[in-house]
Amino acid sequence: MTWLAFPSVSTNHAHKPDIDACAEYTRALLIDAGFSDVTRIETPGHPIVYAAWQVDPALPTVLIYGHYDVPPPDPLALWETPPFVPTIRDGQLFARGASDDKGQIYCHIRAIKAYAETVGKPPVNIKIVIEGEEEIGSPNLQLFIIATRERLKADIALVSDTPMIAPDRPSLCTSLRGLLYTEIKLRVAATDLHSGQHGGAVPNALLELSRLVMSFKNAQGEVQIPGFYDGVPLLSEQAREAIRALPHEDAAYQSELGLSHLEGEAGYPTLERRWYRPTLEINGMWGGYTGPGSKTVIAAEASAKVSMRLVGTQDPTVIAQNFTAFVHAHVTPGVHVHVDIHSMAPPVQVAQEDRFVRAASVALEKAFGVASVFQGEGGTVPVVADFKRILGINTVLMGLNLPNDGIHAPNERISLANLERGMQASVHFLAEVATATT
Amino acid sequence: MTWLAFPSVSTNHAHKPDIDACAEYTRALLIDAGFSDVTRIETPGHPIVYAAWQVDPALPTVLIYGHYDVPPPDPLALWETPPFVPTIRDGQLFARGASDDKGQIYCHIRAIKAYAETVGKPPVNIKIVIEGEEEIGSPNLQLFIIATRERLKADIALVSDTPMIAPDRPSLCTSLRGLLYTEIKLRVAATDLHSGQHGGAVPNALLELSRLVMSFKNAQGEVQIPGFYDGVPLLSEQAREAIRALPHEDAAYQSELGLSHLEGEAGYPTLERRWYRPTLEINGMWGGYTGPGSKTVIAAEASAKVSMRLVGTQDPTVIAQNFTAFVHAHVTPGVHVHVDIHSMAPPVQVAQEDRFVRAASVALEKAFGVASVFQGEGGTVPVVADFKRILGINTVLMGLNLPNDGIHAPNERISLANLERGMQASVHFLAEVATATT
Numbered sequence: 001m002t003w004l005a006f007p008s009v010s011t012n013h014a015h016k017p018d019i020d021a022c023a024e025y026t027r028a029l030l031i032d033a034g035f036s037d038v039t040r041i042e043t044p045g046h047p048i049v050y051a052a053w054q055v056d057p058a059l060p061t062v063l064i065y066g067h068y069d070v071p072p073p074d075p076l077a078l079w080e081t082p083p084f085v086p087t088i089r090d091g092q093l094f095a096r097g098a099s100d101d102k103g104q105i106y107c108h109i110r111a112i113k114a115y116a117e118t119v120g121k122p123p124v125n126i127k128i129v130i131e132g133e134e135e136i137g138s139p140n141l142q143l144f145i146i147a148t149r150e151r152l153k154a155d156i157a158l159v160s161d162t163p164m165i166a167p168d169r170p171s172l173c174t175s176l177r178g179l180l181y182t183e184i185k186l187r188v189a190a191t192d193l194h195s196g197q198h199g200g201a202v203p204n205a206l207l208e209l210s211r212l213v214m215s216f217k218n219a220q221g222e223v224q225i226p227g228f229y230d231g232v233p234l235l236s237e238q239a240r241e242a243i244r245a246l247p248h249e250d251a252a253y254q255s256e257l258g259l260s261h262l263e264g265e266a267g268y269p270t271l272e273r274r275w276y277r278p279t280l281e282i283n284g285m286w287g288g289y290t291g292p293g294s295k296t297v298i299a300a301e302a303s304a305k306v307s308m309r310l311v312g313t314q315d316p317t318v319i320a321q322n323f324t325a326f327v328h329a330h331v332t333p334g335v336h337v338h339v340d341i342h343s344m345a346p347p348v349q350v351a352q353e354d355r356f357v358r359a360a361s362v363a364l365e366k367a368f369g370v371a372s373v374f375q376g377e378g379g380t381v382p383v384v385a386d387f388k389r390i391l392g393i394n395t396v397l398m399g400l401n402l403p404n405d406g407i408h409a410p411n412e413r414i415s416l417a418n419l420e421r422g423m424q425a426s427v428h429f430l431a432e433v434a435t436a437t438t
Numbered sequence: 439m440t441w442l443a444f445p446s447v448s449t450n451h452a453h454k455p456d457i458d459a460c461a462e463y464t465r466a467l468l469i470d471a472g473f474s475d476v477t478r479i480e481t482p483g484h485p486i487v488y489a490a491w492q493v494d495p496a497l498p499t500v501l502i503y504g505h506y507d508v509p510p511p512d513p514l515a516l517w518e519t520p521p522f523v524p525t526i527r528d529g530q531l532f533a534r535g536a537s538d539d540k541g542q543i544y545c546h547i548r549a550i551k552a553y554a555e556t557v558g559k560p561p562v563n564i565k566i567v568i569e570g571e572e573e574i575g576s577p578n579l580q581l582f583i584i585a586t587r588e589r590l591k592a593d594i595a596l597v598s599d600t601p602m603i604a605p606d607r608p609s610l611c612t613s614l615r616g617l618l619y620t621e622i623k624l625r626v627a628a629t630d631l632h633s634g635q636h637g638g639a640v641p642n643a644l645l646e647l648s649r650l651v652m653s654f655k656n657a658q659g660e661v662q663i664p665g666f667y668d669g670v671p672l673l674s675e676q677a678r679e680a681i682r683a684l685p686h687e688d689a690a691y692q693s694e695l696g697l698s699h700l701e702g703e704a705g706y707p708t709l710e711r712r713w714y715r716p717t718l719e720i721n722g723m724w725g726g727y728t729g730p731g732s733k734t735v736i737a738a739e740a741s742a743k744v745s746m747r748l749v750g751t752q753d754p755t756v757i758a759q760n761f762t763a764f765v766h767a768h769v770t771p772g773v774h775v776h777v778d779i780h781s782m783a784p785p786v787q788v789a790q791e792d793r794f795v796r797a798a799s800v801a802l803e804k805a806f807g808v809a810s811v812f813q814g815e816g817g818t819v820p821v822v823a824d825f826k827r828i829l830g831i832n833t834v835l836m837g838l839n840l841p842n843d844g845i846h847a848p849n850e851r852i853s854l855a856n857l858e859r860g861m862q863a864s865v866h867f868l869a870e871v872a873t874a875t876t
Contacts, residue, residue: 011731071733078629136731163635177634181732190696191516191847196615196817197601199747200659200717201691201708203701206742207655207720210648221638253639258628258738260772263641270639279638282645283735288722289743293449293574294619294780295509296745296817297721297846300696304644305727307734309637334698342732379634379734408735409629 003029003068003102004086004095010046010069010136019069019132023047026068026130033109034116035128043140046132052151053112053126060433061125063154063393065383066105066161067134070097071408078410092413099405103414104160105130107400107422114427123434127154131383134161137181137343138382145383145390156356156433157387157395160422162377164399166247167415170364170425172357173397175275175376176384178310178347180319181283184212184327187336189300192288196296205302206287208335213304215330216280221265223280223308225326231313235276243271246373256404275376280308305342309378316344345382350394359436360396363428367421375399398425441467441506441540442524442533448484448507448574457507457570461485464506464568471547472554473566481578484570490589491550491564498871499563501592501831503821504543504599505572508535509846516848530851537843541852542598543568545838545860552865561872565592569821572599575619575781576820583821583828594794594871595825595833598860600815602837604685605853608802608863610795611835613713613814614822616748616785618757619721622650622765625774627738630726634734643740644725646773651742653768654718659703661718661746663764669751673714681709684811694842713814718746743780747816754782783820788832797874798834801866805859813837836863 006022009015023040026049030038035051046069073083073096081087083096093103108128115122129152131141145152162173188203217223235243248271254262264273273279287302289295308323310316324339331337350357352374364372377397384395400422406412444460447453461478464487468476473489484507511521511534519525521534531541546566553560567590569579583590600611626641655661673681686709692700702711711717725740727733746761748754762777769775788795790812802810815835822833838860844850 011733012729071735072727072729074727074729075630135733179634179734181734183732188698191844191849192513193695194817194846195719195721195745196617196747197815197841197845198695198712199719199745199816200702200711200715201700201816202695202697203699204720206723207651210651210720210723213645213648214652257631257636257640259640260626260774261641261770262639263770264638273638274636277638281633281637281736282642282648282726283633283733284726284728284737285644285648285740286724286728288720289510289512290722290724290741291450291510291512294621294743294745295449295573295721295846296617296619297509298719299722302723303728305732307633307637307732309634332699332701336698377635378637379632403635406629407635408632408733411629 001086001093001106003106004097005084007084008069008132009072010133012072019046022068023049023132029109030128033113041144043144045140048132048141048144049130051128053122055121055125059124060156060436061127061154062430062433063152063157064108064126064128065157065159066130067101067132068130069132069135071135075410080411088416091416093416093419094411094413096412098412099401099414100407100412101134101161103419104400104422107160107419108158108426110423111426111430114423123431127152137345139343141383142386145386149390152391154391154393157393158398158429159381159384159395160398160400161381162379162397162399163401163403163405165373165375167402168368168370169247170368170370170372171375171399172360172364172372173377173399174350174352174374176348176381177378178314178316179307179343179345179380179382180310180316181307181342182320182323183303183305183340183342185301185303185338186331187301192300193298194296195298198298202298203332205299208332209285209287209302209304212327212330213282213285221263223278225319225322227322228278228319231315232278233312235272240272246271246375274378276311278309278311278314280306283307309380311347314347316346320344345380346385348385348388350397354394355436356394356396356433359432360398360429363425363432364398366428367425398429439524439531439544441544442535443522445522446507446570447510448571450510457484460506461487461570467547468566471551479582481582483578486570486579486582487568489566491560493559493563497562498594498874499565499592500868500871501590501595502546502564502566503595503597505539505569507570507573509573513848518849526854529854531854531857532849532851534850536850537839537852538845538850539572539599541857542838542860545598545857546596546864548861549864549868552861561869565590575783577781579821580824583824587828590829592829592831595831596836596867597819597822597833598836598838599819600817600835600837601839601841601843603811603813605840606806606808607685608806608808608810609813609837610798610802610810611815611837612788612790612812614786614819615816616752616754617745617781617783617818617820618748618754619745619780620758620761621741621743621778621780623739623741623776624769625739630738631736632734633736636736640736641770643737646770647723647725647740647742650765650768651720651723659701661716663757663760665760666716666757669753670716671750673710678710684709684813712816714749716747716749716752718744721745747818749785752785754784758782783818784823786823786826788835792832793874794832794834794871797870798836798867801863801870802836804866805863836867838863
């Protein structure tokens with residue numbers, strides 16, 4: 001899959017030419033699949049690739065969304081084969097983006113191509129949006145959706161950017177967490193200081209930051225930002241029962257990911273913590289001397305990337321304000337501190353009873369030969385909330401990858417079997433949608 | 439001073455050719471000063487430059503020590519002029535190494551050259567050792583001193599690698615803190631994990647490291663490593679009185695260094711905390727995503743560089759063991775953790791009554807026109823303990839730079855006035871030693 005060879009790392013400006021080349025290749029892929037009308041829409045950031053195939057106005061319209069950008073591949077040293085040299089090994093396709101999200105969206109492109117090459121056209125109208133900024137919070141996508149809301153009109157959206165619960169257990173996701181991603185920078189001195197000359201007398205930015213970071217959660221793992229839990233729903237006993245029935249074991253989960261132990265908010269089982277509870281994580285932290293060997297320095301500055309996952313009706317805007325105030329209130333008086341908000345996306349729920357969700361359930365069962373399950377997802381697909389709010393449509397979240405595919409990590413992969421069944425599921429889904437009744 | 443143009447960064451292997459070129463230039467400097475016998479001694483690390491000038495066996499011998507290596511100049515962005523382009527501005531010479539230690543040792547080289555060019559030879563026998571690994575803990579110096587102890591025989595050592603207490607207040611340092619420099623690396627998962635998919639359920643290496651780092655000291659700033667304070671002497675009331683008499687004000691100190699506040703062990707004044715109390719500092723810390731923008735990752739690994747300054751008879755070997763055990767005992771069970779020891783040096787005290795220390799006091803007064811003071815120093819000059827233990831000689835610690843010269847920090851500098859007076863002080867000191875009586 002040549003698509004995977006493009007290092008389309010959206011967060012790093014050095015990769016701008018790769019992003020552009022990847023957008024161009026995405027256009028070519030869609031033309032090859034049979035779309036006659038493929039446009040590349042420039043944004044202040046990276047381009048969006050858009051195509052439409054109007055078959056018959058009387059038929060339903062499916063709006064497919066995916067993203068061609070990827071997160072950085074570092075740490076590079078841990079990849080067994082280079083991240084942008086797609087490699088097949090043991091029935092798996094390895095590359096950054098193999099699973100998140102090029103591999104999954106590729107299933108739908110190939111399904112359309114299959115219809116084009118056999119019956120000459122898909123069984124429903126298709127609109128497809130493939131953006132290049134999902135991994136940096138889609139800063140320009142919402143404006144694009146608002147500006148082109150008429151052109152994007154559809155009956156249902158289809159997104160494959162969530163995992164299956166387990167191999168051979170196709171999954172439809174009905175709940176996504178929201179995201180608030182921040183960066184904290186604090187400063188305690190004009191410059192780095194010699195730790196011999198001044199050690200013991202001056203503040204240390206790294207100690208100050210560690211202290212701050214430790215104040216975000218209490219010993220029970222509960223987030224201490226005021227108002228943080230406003231709008232967090234408690235699950236019904238029925239919903240908890242359904243989660244317990246899903247294939248998950250703490251011991252297997254821990255061993256599969258090589259975890260030293262499990263951690264998190266006290267009183268909630270693992271899947272509930274991952275999908276239906278809000279959380280706060282430190283995504284990165286640095287300061288002082290971080291090179292090889294030793295340097296006897298006291299850090300003047302230290303930084304941390306801190307993100308929160310949100311559920312229910314938690315409002316990222318309100319929490320961003322409360323978080324910023326909390327940070328300012330919890331550093332030692334005199335310390336200079338600044339909080340940047342990198343991205344925000346509200347949480348979203350999808351109705352299990354939607355006729356198109358039911359159509360997806362039928363399609364997955366036909367492709368995988370086993371009934372699909374409903375599950376939540378701890379990650380964030382911000383576009384789903386935008387589709388609901390701006391276009392007024394629900395989204396089918398058809399997971400085609402696996403939890404241990406290593407997305408955002410070294411040796412990201414997708415199984416060739418899932419790629420094949422994903423294409424079949426997409427073929428069936430489009431056929432089911434054509435005949436879906438309200 | 440061309441010497442300062444060499445980026446002789448000892449901790450970074452990429453600078454090996456620069457180190458070699460700098461050693462060669464150091465040889466040339468000594469030959470230019472009049473030494474006929476200058477050798478470059480290879481070590482498993484960076485070379486030592488050694489020279490001797492035997493004037494008369496009846497005269498005392500001064501062993502001068504300095505180092506031509508420097509710590510890394512980062513963060514580069516904060517330098518007003520490039521660190522390895524020596525630049526004069528406002529009566530200051532700016533460059534990495536201007537103050538620590540090339541500038542200071544240069545004063546002694548110039549003093550010898552002055553004698554050579556006027557009376558043809560110095561007034562005492564001179565031996566000089568200029569090494570290239572001081573900033574990485576002098577891993578090969580001790581073996582060199584042991585192996586060449588006969589050749590290095592001298593009556594007194596002279597080291598200028600400590601600061602004056604204030605401008606126009608020449609200082610002799612009579613106490614140096616020791617150093618124990620460690621690096622901690624911990625791991626909580628096999629790979630970095632997606633913070634959406636797994637956030638709330640898995641351990642976070644950065645949170646684990648922050649928790650560990652916060653456990654090293656209590657709220658009073660007291661180090662919690664068992665046995666840490668064994669061998670820490672309490673100052674006499676007389677010594678405390680002498681410190682109080684030194685020119686120091688907390689408010690001026692805080693404002694000069696741009697500090698947000700002062701911090702440290704409760705119950706001890708600032709100069710006592712800097713010179714005569716042991717301490718523990720975080721010198722660097724990193725993990726997770728530290729690049730531009732956002733990446734929704736939970737760090738599998740995190741690292742910290744942690745160093746301790748030691749006083750009295752604190753034993754770095756014992757503390758290294760206790761520290762390592764403390765780290766292992768204070769991570770969450772299951773977390774993989776490893777502690778590396780980068781360097782160790784014991785603390786050292788120098789007798790104020792030594793006849794050569796008195797000679798230095800006279801020399802400083804002649805050069806600066808004002809009486810010198812005795813002070814402690816928070817930093818570490820490991821060679822001083824080695825000279826005492828292996829060669830059986832004391833060391834005169836003649837500080838020629840200023841506390842705000844920015845050593846180990848951006849915009850390191852030395853005042854041209856101090857360079858000039860440092861040369862004069864060295865000229866006077868050698869003359870005083872020639873006539874010093876027991």
